[in-house]
Amino acid sequence: MIIDDQHYDIIIVGTGAGGGTLAYKLAATSKKILILERGDVMPLEQQNRANFDIFKKELYHAPENWYDSAGEPFSPQTNYAVGGNTKIYAAALLRMREKDFETVKHQEGMSPEWCIKYKDFEPYYTEAEQLYMVHGQNGNDPTEPPHSAEYPYPAVEHEPEIKTVVEAIAQQGLHPETLPLTLTLQEDDPTGDSEVFGIAPLLNSPNITLKTSAKVLCLHTNSSGNIVKAVEVEIGGQSYLFFADIIVLACGAINSAALLLRSANEKHPNGLANGYNQVGRNLMKHQMTSVVQPSPKPNSGKFLRSISVNDFYWGNQDFPYPMGHIENTGGILQDITFAESPPILSVLAKGMPGFGIEQLAKRSVGWWAYTEVLPDPNNRVEVKGNKLTLHYTPNNAEAHDRLVYTWIEVLKTVDQALGNSVLAKAKGNVYPRGEAPMEVVANQCGTCRFGANPKTSVLDINCRTHDIDNLYVVDSSFFPSCSSTPPALTVIANALRIGEHLKQRLS
Numbered sequence: 272m273i274i275d276d277q278h279y280d281i282i283i284v285g286t287g288a289g290g291g292t293l294a295y296k297l298a299a300t301s302k303k304i305l306i307l308e309r310g311d312v313m314p315l316e317q318q319n320r321a322n323f324d325i326f327k328k329e330l331y332h333a334p335e336n337w338y339d340s341a342g343e344p345f346s347p348q349t350n351y352a353v354g355g356n357t358k359i360y361a362a363a364l365l366r367m368r369e370k371d372f373e374t375v376k377h378q379e380g381m382s383p384e385w386c387i388k389y390k391d392f393e394p395y396y397t398e399a400e401q402l403y404m405v406h407g408q409n410g411n412d413p414t415e416p417p418h419s420a421e422y423p424y425p426a427v428e429h430e431p432e433i434k435t436v437v438e439a440i441a442q443q444g445l446h447p448e449t450l451p452l453t454l455t456l457q458e459d460d461p462t463g464d465s466e467v468f469g470i471a472p473l474l475n476s477p478n479i480t481l482k483t484s485a486k487v488l489c490l491h492t493n494s495s496g497n498i499v500k501a502v503e504v505e506i507g508g509q510s511y512l513f514f515a516d517i518i519v520l521a522c523g524a525i526n527s528a529a530l531l532l533r534s535a536n537e538k539h540p541n542g543l544a545n546g547y548n549q550v551g552r553n554l555m556k557h558q559m560t561s562v563v564q565p566s567p568k569p570n571s572g573k574f575l576r577s578i579s580v581n582d583f584y585w586g587n588q589d590f591p592y593p594m595g596h597i598e599n600t601g602g603i604l605q606d607i608t609f610a611e612s613p614p615i616l617s618v619l620a621k622g623m624p625g626f627g628i629e630q631l632a633k634r635s636v637g638w639w640a641y642t643e644v645l646p647d648p649n650n651r652v653e654v655k656g657n658k659l660t661l662h663y664t665p666n667n668a669e670a671h672d673r674l675v676y677t678w679i680e681v682l683k684t685v686d687q688a689l690g691n692s693v694l695a696k697a698k699g700n701v702y703p704r705g706e707a708p709m710e711v712v713a714n715q716c717g718t719c720r721f722g723a724n725p726k727t728s729v730l731d732i733n734c735r736t737h738d739i740d741n742l743y744v745v746d747s748s749f750f751p752s753c754s755s756t757p758p759a760l761t762v763i764a765n766a767l768r769i770g771e772h773l774k775q776r777l778s
């Protein structure tokens with residue numbers, strides 16, 4: 272074991288939406304900050320998916336197996352690199368709706384109230400949109416919460432063939448809105464992420480040290496167990512110990528929980544911050560179904576997502592419970608998560624023999640339907656030795672089915688309006704669909720939720736662990752409920768919020 276002779280003010284573990292943004296926010300304090308990231312800088316050619324065959328999907332998977340409740344191994348679609356999952360995400364940065372911060376009644380139960388409200392988050396959402404150069408527009412989506420400032424950049428125009436679809440959706444009395452996207456305006460790396468906006472600007476700062484290929488193995492407390500003293504890290508096959516006053520985990524909801532559980536010691540036999548057996552529980556990941564809308568006119572297969580529809584977010588006249596959010600996939604040939612649902616394209620291939628994946632994808636518009644799941648303490652991360660198991664059963668299934676079927680009816684009417692009458696009249700599976708499988712952990716959250724009560728939450732309102740004074744978790748772990756919106760903007764905004772708190776604590 273090599274003992275590092277430096278002492279840092281803060282160690283941040285992970286450089287994704289949470290860690291990368293927090294590092295940026297704290298850099299100006301001139302405090303001495305060590306950033307530990309298990310991955311490396313991602314080569315530019317792998318980032319620009321427009322030139323890449325994403326159906327070779329193992330590329331965007333972690334080099335390890337996790338296990339399901341039945342003990343079956345799977346390779347998680349999660350990215351270990353500077354920028355974490357923001358290097359491969361779809362770059363859609365949406366705010367949660369105002370009501371998502373309250374108790375919400377779902378068909379299968381209640382999603383819990385957050386201990387802070389939309390109005391508390393709003394300034395940080397605005398700051399996050401500025402920092403990540405979000406391109407968007409407001410005005411058409413009735414569920415959009417109030418913004419204190421306009422988006423910093425105008426929304427991106429839809430592709431021409433997508434524009435006609437948007438018009439046909441609007442003709443049904445629905446409110447399609449342009450999807451807010453983070454964009455860099457750089458050709459070689461067009462989408463914004465926490466490397467570009469968080470880590471890269473800090474690399475020449477004298478107070479910042481970034482160590483890549485540095486996998487944190489566990490945390491060590493002092494003998495009374497009330498503070499973390501050291502962080503044990505594997506670098507180049509060698510173990511190191513690093514020391515700091517404050518430790519922030521930002522490894523993503525599953526890996527941060529696993530790290531706390533792996534750090535069990537005499538004072539914390541069930542893992543750190545786990546006095547009430549809450550760490551790793553209430554894991555949530557959206558129910559996600561992709562739907563393919565075959566299209567008579569070919570498109571490039573490579574363009575950004577651009578449509579957001581929230582007309583069914585809180586339900587409809589037949590179903591008075593939340594159903595969820597709809598986005599298009601963008602060009603299917605660059606949608607990484609879509610590549611996890613290969614059966615959909617094979618269903619299409621049967622109807623169109625002789626077509627390869629590329630030809631099929633170019634003759635299709637893809638859609639994602641997202642539905643909130645409810646926190647369930649039995650859905651959890653478990654660590655035994657080196658084995659990480661996800662016990663996970665999705666819930667709120669009827670709400671999701673309703674959303675998917677409702678959307679398919681919308682697509683039929685779109686096809687009628689566009690003159691694709693064969694599709695509109697066809698019976699059976701003309702809109703193939705597939706649910707995201709277990710290995711899609713893209714929107715994972717909730718394993719260390721925040722709250723006032725240490726018996727039912729792991730973190731306090733400032734994302735500090737209830738049990739250990741100098742230990743924070745600043746990634747998607749803190750969500751008490753997941754809403755139906757994609758999580759990244761909320762993770763980023765929260766990192767900016769906790770950054771304010773830490774600045775005050777350190778001053």
Ligand SMILES: Cc1cc2nc3c(=O)[nH]c(=O)nc-3n(C[C@H](O)[C@H](O)[C@H](O)COP(=O)(O)OP(=O)(O)OC[C@H]3O[C@@H](n4cnc5c(N)ncnc54)[C@H](O)[C@@H]3O)c2cc1C
Pocket residue numbers: 284285286287288289290307308309310348349350351352353354355356357359360361362363364365485486487488521522523524526527530607608712713714715745746747748757758759760762
């Ligand atoms: C394909 C895909 C598409 C997505 N699209 C969207 C979208 O359009 N909009 C949206 O809002 N969200 C999207 N998401 C989700 C979004 O990327 C996540 O919500 C967000 O990145 C979570 O941030 P985080 O900080 O919690 O974790 P991550 O971004 O996952 O960052 C965790 C970091 O910790 C590092 N790490 C983990 N363990 C260790 C360790 N032991 N030691 C050192 N470092 C460690 C990882 O390498 C990584 O860099 C998508 C995700 C995927 C995978």
